[in-house]
Amino acid sequence: AERRYRSLFLAMDLTRDFYFSYTYELSLTLQENMSCGDQPAGGGSAPRAAGVPPVSGAPPMRDKFVWSHHLMLPLLPHLKDGAWLTPLLHGFFRQVCLSLCGRPVSLTLIARRSRLFAGARLLKRGLCAAGHVANEVETEQVVADGSRGGLHAGHLSSFVQLRGSIPLVWGHGDEGRHIVPRPDIHLQRIDPTFTFTRRHFEELWQRYGAPLVLFDLVRQTERRPRETLVGKGLAEAIASLQASLSREGHPMCASGLRYVPFDFKKESKRKGGDVLATVEAIAAHMIRRVGFYSSAPPDTLAAPPAAPRA
Numbered sequence: 001a002e003r004r005y006r007s008l009f010l011a012m013d014l015t016r017d018f019y020f021s022y023t024y025e026l027s028l029t030l031q032e033n034m035s036c037g038d039q040p041a042g043g044g045s046a047p048r049a050a051g052v053p054p055v056s057g058a059p060p061m062r063d064k065f066v067w068s069h070h071l072m073l074p075l076l077p078h079l080k081d082g083a084w085l086t087p088l089l090h091g092f093f094r095q096v097c098l099s100l101c102g103r104p105v106s107l108t109l110i111a112r113r114s115r116l117f118a119g120a121r122l123l124k125r126g127l128c129a130a131g132h133v134a135n136e137v138e139t140e141q142v143v144a145d146g147s148r149g150g151l152h153a154g155h156l157s158s159f160v161q162l163r164g165s166i167p168l169v170w171g172h173g174d175e176g177r178h179i180v181p182r183p184d185i186h187l188q189r190i191d192p193t194f195t196f197t198r199r200h201f202e203e204l205w206q207r208y209g210a211p212l213v214l215f216d217l218v219r220q221t222e223r224r225p226r227e228t229l230v231g232k233g234l235a236e237a238i239a240s241l242q243a244s245l246s247r248e249g250h251p252m253c254a255s256g257l258r259y260v261p262f263d264f265k266k267e268s269k270r271k272g273g274d275v276l277a278t279v280e281a282i283a284a285h286m287i288r289r290v291g292f293y294s295s296a297p298p299d300t301l302a303a304p305p306a307a308p309r310a
Contacts, residue, residue, distance in 0.1 A: 018067070019093045020086050026110065027062045027087050030142050030158035031293040065089055065112040065138065090115070091137060108142040114164075122183065126170040131199025133164035159292040160208070166218070166230045167200045168237060187229045194237045201241065201257065211256030213286050214238065220263040235259060260286075 020026065025033055063069045068088035075085070092111035097104060114136040117128045124134035138160060145155040169191050172183040191197070204212055216234060219227040238259040245253035262282065268275040 014088075017092065018088055018090050020088050022086065025087070026089050026093075027065045027112065029138075029140055029160050029293075030156060030295075031160075034156070034293075034295055064114050064116055065091075067115050069115065089113075103145070106144045108140075108144070110140045110142070112138045112140075114138075122172055125165050125172065126188075127165065127167045127196055127200055129196055131167075131196055131203055133167050133200060136162065136164035138162050156295040157292060158294075159287065162204070162208075166216075166234050167197045168230060168233050169196060170230055170233070182226070185226050185229050187233050194240050197237045198241055198244075202252065205252045210252060211258060211290060212252075213290060214257075214259045215282070215286065216259065216261045217264040218261075219265055220261055221266065231261060235261065258289075 066072075066087040067090045068086075072085050079085070089112055091113040092109065095106060095108045097106050099105070114132065116130075116132040116136070117124060117134050118136075119134065121135065127133040139162070140158055140160045142156060142158045144157075169188045171186055171188070172180075173186045201212060214234075216231060218231045220231055222228045238257065242253060242257060245257070260282065262279070264275065264279070267273060267278060
């Protein structure tokens with residue numbers, strides 16, 4: 001077994017989909033980097049990586065997205081300054097420069113893949129007992145006015161969204177280990193009170209604040225139940241959690257936990273319909289509801305210069 005895992009590790013290409021930075025904490029969102037040290041409960045705090053020494057004036061890394069975390073562990077007891085550590089992230093990074101009405105704008109897209117409960121698509125589904133969902137990816141879009149460059153100064157805005165496996169205990173059984181076009185979905189009932197699911201949403205509430213909007217794109221109707229099993233299971237879990245949180249007076253319930261189901265495949269087959277336009281309208285409503293981060297107050301955001309008339 002050790003020889004097999006060693007060969008798998010040596011076959012990994014660290015030049016693809018892995019990235020790091022010496023000057024910017026990529027494991028954190030822009031808002032967390034800009035407001036280091038300010039971590040109110042339920043307001044989108046970033047927990048410090050376990051055992052990582054603090055860096056003066058710098059925000060803590062989120063070890064959930066640091067794939068070199070285990071390599072750092074032997075060094076932690078001997079370091080007094082976390083600046084010696086360079087987090088290695090897995091996901092996607094791209095930055096382009098654009099011109100908006102003659103005004104320079106830089107657009108940055110960062111995707112951070114969680115190292116917790118990660119794995120091959122058909123082998124890792126649902127969530128674990130700790131509340132971590134399979135193949136969780138945090139995607140952040142950062143827009144900068146380009147007047148000063150980089151992600152450290154100037155007018156900056158950021159929008160963050162998260163994707164992951166449906167937060168229930170489910171999988172494909174033995175079919176997931178073989179090449180099957182549409183393997184069956186097995187919804188396990190080992191968490192009838194949705195304790196694992198609640199842990200997942202409480203972590204999201206602590207990390208991002210409220211409200212939390214769940215956009216579900218799986219099928220809602222099928223002749224042979226498959227995707228509908230997890231869709232109905234998620235709706236049942238959300239209803240149960242909302243009822244229990246309301247009885248307890250939990251602040252997450254008052255802040256908002258909304259479930260939005262949308263049968264993408266059914267809507268895409270509707271004659272004369274534009275499914276992408278519908279999704280864009282729903283997404284726009286969600287953005288207005290959850291908001292986005294801006295480094296400048298709304299009244300100080302300068303409007304782009306008017307285009308010259310011919």
